[in-house]
Amino acid sequence: MFAQSTIDYSQYTLDVLIPFWNHPSAVIDTGTCGLIVSAAEFPNWTPELAEKHPVGFEYLSSSKKLYVGRWIPSDIVFLQAEVATSVPILVVSKRYVCSGYNSTRDGPNCTSPTETIDMPTKISLLGVGFGRQFDGQLQGNPDKNPFLNVVSIRGTPINATSHFRTGYKISKEGITLGLTANNTAGFRFIDLDEGVTEDPRDWAPVPASIRVGTVPFVSDNTTALMDTGIDQMYLTVPPWMPVETHIEQSRSTGANVSVLDAGQVVEVQYGQPGRNPAGYSFKVGDMDSVETGVTPPQVIVTRSSTKKPFVNTGRHFFRAFEIIFDAAGGRYGFKATS
Structure with missing residues (x-):
């Protein structure tokens, strides 16, 4: 439905544009949630380091790929805009092609893979979606989304007193973090239902x-x-x-x-x-x-x-x-x- 309540964005004044970069880098993906990278290319990765952190997995239904690894807490900096965020990264040590995956039953397991790769390379996916837990992404909650966990912008810390509203805009110029009266002008909104977790940033599709x-x-x-x-x-x-x-x-x-x-x-x-x-x-x-x-x-x-x-x-x-x-x-x- 249309948003029933109006929101006064004028009290929020802090935003930043992360421009799209025509250079080999992480693909921005609104269909997944969380930064996914190869363990083979993760700095200082070792099996001993990985075992200290929770088992992680995400299944991409469009490509039938199941990524399995560990959620390793990390600081991320978008250099073009001097934006720092802090989230766990899914550091992948095994990749399956798993056409028979059951998202409510299988978790990090693929019972009948058609392809299995240990220590795969060249995985770099920046998942910034929401409401995707039902589709093979049970762990894809807001705490994994780099765009929702901004720590600082141009060296200025983001906290509860900042004039920063958590959210993002996607345009041809890039990704704008932080919603303001200026960058929301001309948009028509709908309300979303609550998501599946207690996180207040979690919303349904x-x-x-x-x-x-x-x-x-x-x-x-x-x-x-x-x-x-x-x-x-x-x-x-x-x-x-x-x-x-x-x-x-x-x-x-x-x-x-x-x-x-x-x-x-x-x-x-x-x-x-x-x-x-x-x-x-x-x-x-x-x-x-x-x-x-x-x-x-x-x-x-x-x-x-x-x-x-x-x-x-x-x-x-x-x-x-x-x-x-x-x-x-x-x-x-x-x-x-x-």
């Missing part, structure tokens, strides 16, 4: 409505993920929704998957029908839009009577919108850019 074609929207228990980590879209729809599909290889895993045929129109609305702060649609296979607009190169579809309706937009969404996640107030904001 964004409510949405989805449809393919001109049938009624599916909105009951429907959620959306605006995912910077992938370029394809994932849809879960009820069996009655008419979709035309064919089989092709997933862009993430190479496995055969059901994808929408070209020519069908997908529509996503955020919030509830009739009370939407934002929404958009596209025609599958519109190559001009694939190159420059919101149309993803692939729409992977699951028809299910047991799974909740869901859309993972993929990163093409961000060609048309800026977003804000207000972790202090449980609000998600949209502003169209084109």
Whole structure:
């Protein structure tokens, strides 16, 4: 729904932009939560060091990869903006490809891996999402999110008396930490439900409505993920929704998957029908839009009577919108850019 209460952001004046950097570095991923790096490339890592810290794991459902290691407390500095944060890092010593993973049962275990790699290299993922615990990320709570655990900005400590509101904005310029009246101007917000933990910064996924074609929207228990980590879209729809599909290889895993045929129109609305702060649609296979607009190169579809309706937009969404996640107030904001 639309945010029912207004928030006066004018009392908050501290923010900082972390610009995107066209250089090999950690991928910013709103589909996961926590900084994930290879143990092989973690400074001074040893088995003895790892054993002093809690076992950690995260499963990435889009790629079917299960990362297992230890949560090692660390200080992180974003050098471009002189921002310091402090969070545990998932330092990965084993990686599985685990297509049969059960997120409520398996934890750090993969019973039937199709690939197992000890001490994998070149893992560098900066997960800054929320409400992802149900999807293989049971440990992906706000205490792991670098953007929600800022210690200082340009040497100035962040504390309860600072004019700093915990949250972030994603725009084409980069990531803005700290919400103010200026950087929230023009956004339309929806309220989020409380998350699964007692952490006051923990919030449920964004409510949405989805449809393919001109049938009624599916909105009951429907959620959306605006995912910077992938370029394809994932849809879960009820069996009655008419979709035309064919089989092709997933862009993430190479496995055969059901994808929408070209020519069908997908529509996503955020919030509830009739009370939407934002929404958009596209025609599958519109190559001009694939190159420059919101149309993803692939729409992977699951028809299910047991799974909740869901859309993972993929990163093409961000060609048309800026977003804000207000972790202090449980609000998600949209502003169209084109």
